[in-house]
Amino acid sequence: MDSSSLTPQIETGIQHMSESVFVGLCCTVGTSQQVAMRRDVTDIQEMVTNKVMTSNMNTRMFSGSEREGFRMEGSDMDGMFWFKNHRVIWDLSQTQFYNVHRQSLILSVSSESPPGFTLLQLLSPWADSRVFSALVTMNGGHHISSSKYREITCSDIMPNSTVHGPCGSGVIGTLEYDDAQCFACDFWPPLASSWIDRCHTWPHPQVVRDIVRSGCHFVAIGHKLGNHESNEWRISFSLAEQKLVYSMNHCQFLTYGLLKLFLKEVINNGLRDNEKLLCSYHMKTAVFWTIQRNTIPNWCPQNLLKCVWYCFKLILKWVYEGVCPNFFIPENNMFLSNIHSEAQNRLFVRLFGFYEKGLAFLLHSPSLRSSIMNVLYNPRLSICTDEHTLVSEVEFDGEMFGEIYENYTTAPSTGPYLIMKYLNTVEQLTISPLTQYQVVMLQVLTASILHSAAFTLQNMYSNTTENKLMYIADRMSCHMLKLTAKFGCISYRLYIAMYYYKTLRYTEALSVIEMTKVNLAQPYVMNNWTVDTERYTEAVGGQSWSTKLRHAVTWNIILDNRIIYINELMTEQMVSLQNHIPELYIPPLVVLHMLEFLCYRHTDTMRAQTALNDLQVLVHHDQGLYVDVDLRDISWQILGICQQISGNLQAALYSYQQSLRQYPYHKIQSATLMRIQELSI
Known part of the structure; x- marks a missing residue:
């Protein structure tokens, strides 16, 4: 497919098809803005963690497809x-x-x-x-x-x-x-x-x-x-x-992404692991060499398929010769140990078969087929390659908040020294040049550190006999939790309610719960990245991500299993931690109704029963909107705990049995069996 041998009509057709595939890949792989956001969020989280680690601790670096900015199925x-x-x-x-x-x-x-x-x-x-x-x-x-x-x-x-x-x-x-x-x-x-x-x-x-x-x-x-x-x-x-x-520029990155897709969906499709001779690393190496050799002077949407073709030809050449030179140390032939003899011949025949088909070989990929067929059936189809038109504001916000949630979930160490080091590190980074995505990520990290610090402090001084120390610790904890609510999403306010419940301030806890309930019920709230697009746009469209996070986003509540938040969940946290699960993830509405029930037990028994009924309806009938499938084990468990506390032992037994039937995301089965045993005593 040498451009010098192509007629102007064919050249134009290939450019048109390249633009269509570019748009399709932006939807599959991501736009340049999406990819930049994914990287920035991961980078700042890793930077904070590594700055805090002491000299005798491990430094961590994430790598793999996800770190590079891919979010395709199977990205590692x-x-x-x-x-x-x-x-x-x-x-x-x-x-x-x-x-x-x-x-x-x-x-x-x-x-x-x-x-x-x-x-x-x-x-x-x-x-x-x-x-x-x-x-x-x-x-x-x-x-x-x-x-x-x-x-x-x-x-x-x-x-x-x-x-x-x-x-x-x-x-x-x-x-x-x-x-x-x-x-x-x-x-x-x-x-x-x-x-x-x-x-x-x-x-x-x-x-x-x-x-x-x-x-x-x-x-x-x-x-x-x-x-x-x-x-x-x-x-x-x-x-x-x-x-x-x-x-890489975005066209180069999408070329790499297209080769990864073709490798997975076509070349390695149906093969057992030991039969997969080519891997994603070979694709990446081919793109590196092609860019550096300046084979293609202009990597742009109109040249995307030409870029892919040159990379594919290079891989074919390597397989024919049995030599894939490492990009940094070319003397290291990465085919030496597995692509040779009969295996090499079979792989070459397979790849050459695709080569003979020209660019039509891409039709074998389900992810690419529709983009190519669109142009073949509609040669005059107008294609806009402006990336800003490909992803709506709501879609981008949903992905960004999802990325932040996935990256902040590892809570800082519960030790006071490391918590202070986290806060100092965040403070230092705030005066560094940061991207807009990193600023939001730091905001969420700060909130996470603050609520961990608040409960750590409360646990440290809960048994002290010195009233002054208890008073100072309580004031500091309350202040940190209010800052948590100020920096975090809507559901972060439930950490305040948990703290008030733990310190026996039921009226204050219920006041926070009522306000949070009103906020969560708003029709524009993004819950589990599901949202009414029109109402979200009307409510917070065009506003800062910080504002959107505080007023229109809710996440699962994360309890660090090394910290005691609610005494009623100590057994579950202990068992989960023993099974090497660092945190409990609980849907916010489950936490809300649980706290509401626990608080009203001490102030209004009728309202306590109403709260328990609300929790029961949620856990029994939710279809994944408010209670994620992976979190049903802990949700059924919490319902059972509340029913057991209320004296409804038959209902509690049923809930515990349901908890055992769920996917064991938190590995709390031992806790469930212990509670079932308690019912029979």
Whole structure:
């Protein structure tokens, strides 16, 4: 598909089709504004967390498709974790940059390993106990065995994980994860120095400098054909790759996204995992090389299909030759261990079959077919590629608030020192240059930190006999919770009601509950990202995201299982935490009716029964609008607790049995069985 051989009519047709596919991909993959928002929200959350971590704690970096800005089905969010006080060096002269009393140094020895892999020799007399447990003696030195380290640390981040490549893998609720325990290096690999010299046109010199300054990482997996596979480590450029993807223009990013879609929906469709020879990383590498070689001078919507075609031809060439050069270390042939011999021939025949069809090969992809057919059936169809017209204000708001909710859910540590460090970090960041999305994310993080701090403080001083300390702690907690309500969404006001209930101020709690009930009942409120578009636009359209968040958005209530919020839920929190679930997620209306019932028990028994009836109707009859399917286990449990307190033991037994039948999102089955046992005593 050389443009020089195309007639003007065909060239125009391809450009027209490219524009249609561009629009389709913006709807599937995201517009440039959506992608920027997703990245900014994740970036600021990660920045806050890592600034707070002390030297003996893990630094965390998210990677994978979701971190790059994709939200397609199957997009993964991988995590990389490393010790702040362990550092890898390439040369002994680099020891001068470290305090050897505070940092454990590790030397990379790559002379006996394939390109892109290395051995890691421990130089320091001290290190983390897990590092010592993974040591093997080689060539007169103590080296860290990647296979041993992988086995030892597999379940460090999430218990009961299984080894998958260099990662510990598993499922939390419905989310699959891959977490890699690795080591960090502050210096750019000498073997990748040629990459710096290649960067004439892309990426921008500032990006190159940033990448080189950021160094690299080492993940615990060796080369299958290496002499020391079980002890070798792979040099990881995940951070560099993330920065490169961020530096792409939107057409380049969509080209990468289209190749990922085609790989999943067509090339690998129906294959077992061991038969999938090509992966998303190969697609990304092809896009990197194509951009850097300046094969296509103008990456724009009209050239999108041409860009895809050049990348596809490059992949086909690699498969034919059996060589896929790593973008940073070209000597590292990423096909060496699995794409060769008969497997290579079969893959080439399959890809060449698509090549012979020309751009029509994209019709095999369900996600792309409609965009292409639109133009084929309507060649004069007018296509607007203005991204701002593709996503409405309400749709964008819904996605942004969803992204913020997903990223802020990990509550800060309950220790007072770390909570103060969080607040100081947020304060410092407020004077930094931030994007508009990061400002909203910081606002929500602040609210989350404040309500955690308020209940932590209350728990610390609840048993003290010194009235003055209790009074001061109470005033501080109340102030922090009012700020929480000021910064957070509508349902955040329920944290105040929880606090008042916990401190026996039932009238004050009920006053907050009544106001919150009125706010939640407004027809324009966005609940679980479902909303009446017209009324939302009338109420808050065009206003700041901060205003929209406070007046028109509600989220699930999140209870950190290390903090006691409501005594009646202590059993559930304890059991959930024992099963390695850090938080309870409870629908706001379930919390509201529960608190209403618990408070009215002490002031008005008739209203208490009304509140319990409202809770029962909600849990029994909601179709997923107010009670998410994943949260039915805790919702039925709370209904059962309230029914048990009211003396309706038969109804409580039924609710507990229903809780056991739900998806065990919170892993509270042991608590449910304990409560069922209580009923029979």
